[in-house]
Amino acid sequence: MKRARLLFFQILVAVVLIALWHVGSTVKVPAGFLSQKAFFFLDPFFFSTPFAVFERTWRDFATGVIWFHLGITLLETLLAFVIGAAGGVLIGFWFARQHVVAAVFDPYVKMANALPRVVLAPIFALWLGLGIWSKVALGVTLVFFIVFFNVYQGVKEVSPTVLANARMLGMSERQLMRHVYWPSALSWMFSSLHTAVGFALVGAVVGEYLGSAAGLGYRIHQAEGVFDVTGVFSGMLVLAIFVIIIDTCVTAIENRLMVWRPTSASSQT
Amino acid sequence: MDSGTAPVPIRIGSRHCAVALTDMRITFSGQDRDGFTAVDRVDLSVADGEFVAIVGPTGCGKSTLLNATAGLIAPSAGSVAIFGEPLVGLNRRAGYLFQAEALFPWKTALENVAIGPEVAGATAEEARGRARDWLARVGLTAFAARYPHQLSGGQRKRVGLAQVLIRDPKILLMDEPFGPLDAQTRQIMGNLLLDLWNADRKAVLFVTHDLEEAIALADRVVIMGAGPAARIIGAWRVDLPRPRDISEVRLDPAFHALHREIWSALRDEVIKGYRQTEGAA
Structure with a gap:
């Protein structure tokens, strides 16, 4: 009820x-x-008017023009997320286990993270062209830092008792990685997953918006160029639906993989 | 020094001595010039198959003693010998039941128990089979698939006990294992521990701040003074018959006599220690 x-x-x-x-x-x-x-x-x-926007959206889906652009944006988002998350996990792990490396790179990590990513977009377009890879690169710079900081924290903040217990149970360094550090880091990564996926999408759309020939960002930019407000709103509507679907998928994956994590709903017996 | 006058004979190299701590001091280096000395001049031996309880006020360095015996920290002075051999690195023959939550939260009860054999090289199937057996022994067969957060505090301690005992350690180190549990659960857990221990007598070093629990469980009760630089201030043999039932043994007149005797000594020492720290401050 x-x-x-x-x-x-x-x-x-x-x-x-x-x-x-x-x-x-x-x-x-x-x-x-x-x-x-x-x-x-x-x-x-x-x-514009709500009916004009709905009608335009419906027509875009019915005629199928939007699918191609959605596909491009989805591909860019997924690539940015996968590459950024993989890099974040690897570097995060490395830094957390090697204190010297972390200390040396600390100011540069902070500097890079403080940089507004939008200013990088033209550089990426210059380096990687106007295809999908400049958008993927932009998304990666956003996703990487979120995942990196979370994994770094996750590995560093493994409970000392759990760690001592693991060592007393006879775990080698490799087994510690597999049974203790990795699951701990993974749980922190998942807690940032919603944000990371969101940022991957932001990177893709902003990249498309600033210079491309396909994608939802491109569609919105085109519509704005000709004062087609209906087109802009329609693009935003599609984007919103897209985000909700992706977020639902992420929640499903999270619930599947994070069953061990206590939730406020579960009561202790 | 004539060995005959030593209050507790320490026989290093003896096969019967599971744990021998000799003149041990543990100092943690800190911001202070000299660091913080947790325990000092500790001589303690645990015979094979003996159940020794260490009692002392909170913060007296009881856990530090266990950590040194486990090999998690190295003594600053003195020595730790395990079955006659000096301890280097982690104590592979000891199982450690921690005071704080030490289960892997991302593993189910069964996986938590199975991890010991698995790490030691058993196949996943074999490890699971043995883990199921151990979960049955601690009465948790129905909870094998639960994650730690879905278990009660007492159930988590049972899983922890199975997780440690499945590896069949020769020495069992327990750091206030039943501390956070309510009184009834503590008694049930104490009886469970005694049952498991009776089946296969290991050397046990059991730390607690509860004198009654110590007398009810142990063969010998060792009292530590207040920290810093805490020392052992006395040891009493508990000659109550075994097997014991925790709730029944408390009604035994011998139990009361021993409790009174230890407590009077403990109280004097506590007050003395308190005065000393007052005077120093």
Whole structure:
């Protein structure tokens, strides 16, 4: 019952907002009421209308033009995530186990992480061309640091008692890696997974937006170029649906792999 | 010095001495110039098959003694001998039940118990078979697939006990293992421990701050003074008959006599130690 109520209110928020948008952009305020001329609260030229946006989105899916662009963006997102996460895990592990290396690179890691990634986009376009790889590179620079910091923390913050116990049980360095450090780091990586996947997508879309010939970011940029507000909103709608689907998949994977982790819902017997 | 006058004879090299700590001091280097000395001039021996309980106030260095016996820390002075051989590195013949949560949270109860044999080179199937057997012995057959966070505190301690005992260590080190449990669960766990120990008598070094628990479980109760630089201030033999039942042995008049005797000595020492630290401060 509680879940149903929650869903009801969640949908209610969307309905109310869309209704306001619809009324504001389709009902004309008659002349002489608030101003000399008749006007819309939300001028359709600037705000489009909900039905136009839905209709455009529907048509894009029905005719199939959007699938190609979605596929490109998805590919870039996945590549950025996989490469960034793999790099983050490896380097994070390495740094956590080698204190000297971590100390030497510490200021450079901080510097690189503080750099706004958008300024790198033109450089990547220059180096890697306008194809998917410049977008993947941008996504990687975002994903890498999130995963890196989490894995680094995860390996460093293994409980000393658990570690001592593992050693007393006779584990070698390699077995410690496999049975203690790796699962611990993995749990920290998963806690950052939602953020990491989100950033992979941001990298892909921003990269496309700044220079490309395909992808959702490209579609939105094209629409903006010709003042096609409906196209822009339609692109954002597709992007939002896309994000929710990806996030649902991530949650499913997380629930599958992190069964051992205590949740607030599970009670102790 | 005439060996006959030593209060506790230490026979280094003897086959019967599972653990022999000789004139041991452990100093942790810290910000202070001299560091922090946790225990000093500790002489303690545990015979093979003997159950020794160490009792002392919180922070007196009981855990430090266990860590040194386990080989997790090296003594600053003196020596640790295991079955007559000086200890180098980790003590491979000891099993250690920690005070804090030490189970692997990402492994189920069964996997936690199976990890010992698995690490030692047993096949996964064999390790699981033995782990199932041990879970049955600690009464957790129905909970094999649970993760530690899904178990109660007492159940987690049972898993920990099985995890340590499955490796069949010759020496069992226990650091206030039942500390966080409620009184009833403590008694049940104490009886379980005694049952398992009776089946295959290992040398046990059991640290607790509960004098009653120590007398009920042990063959010998060793009392430590207050830290820093804590020392052993006395040892009493417990001649209560075995097998014992923890809740019944507490009603034994001999138990009460011993408790009174140890407590009077302990109280004097505690007060003395307290005055000393007061005077120094």
